[in-house]
Amino acid sequence: MLKRIFDILVSFLLIIITIPLFILIAICIKVTSKGTIFFLQKRPGKKGELFKIFKFRTMELGSDKMTKGVEVLKNDPRITKIGKILRRTKIDELPQLINVLKGDMSLVGPRPERIDSLNDYTDEISKRLLVRPGMTGLAQVSGNIYLTLQERYKLDIYYVENQNFLLDTKILLRTIGVVLFGEEKYRNQNIKRIKK
Template structure:
């Protein structure tokens, strides 16, 4: 119940208030995972970690680790307030309706070189 409703994320609000995290951004990663980063994946470290992020609203648990990293890098390279707003609204949907509802409904086209974000 705690994981499904994301109540276990509430303590991270304190990290956001302290300025250690942002509301939206790449999710924090385990220190051990940093050893596996290449130059491309390392881009995700250019932003403060967030409570929610593009990968979390694009299938999250249904994505493999490399796809999560691709979403994070896309977010860093295409950051905008508008994208943050869309991620926040999608996060509400994920909490209310579950991640399964958004598995095949990507918020962005990772294969597009343009800054296009789907509506």
């Protein structure tokens, strides 16, 4: 309950603070490429219940047909010019603050995957669905795209089995570092090395 209260307070505050940024990004997306401002897609949340995840659109229309478990790399030609900036700084994820406020997501938790990924879930991997998915998570601050899918799953399960306020705080603080310095800086750094 305390985690949920924290999520509500922080997401509401951040939404208010970033409204001018939301407007600026929306204008940039519309001016520089065809299509919608937001990218919406159904994802499995807590207990596998589906919800629509919000993101700023960073890719050309029709680019959402992606291979399961394959990350979009920064030099992918489908990414728009403004999309490269949004993805590098993680600003494309900001609309998920709305998901957090609604209760679909948490600030910290396993990242929500595409629905077709559920077909490959074992009982162990399914532990990811015991908590709300997060805007950021242990895998995202431990190398993310430089990790294999199985490595990310292991970190997600570790988080589910060991979650606490201190761990959430460490992940949130390191997320700031990821935004500023990139995912490469934290490649191969596991939870025991998270100091701040």
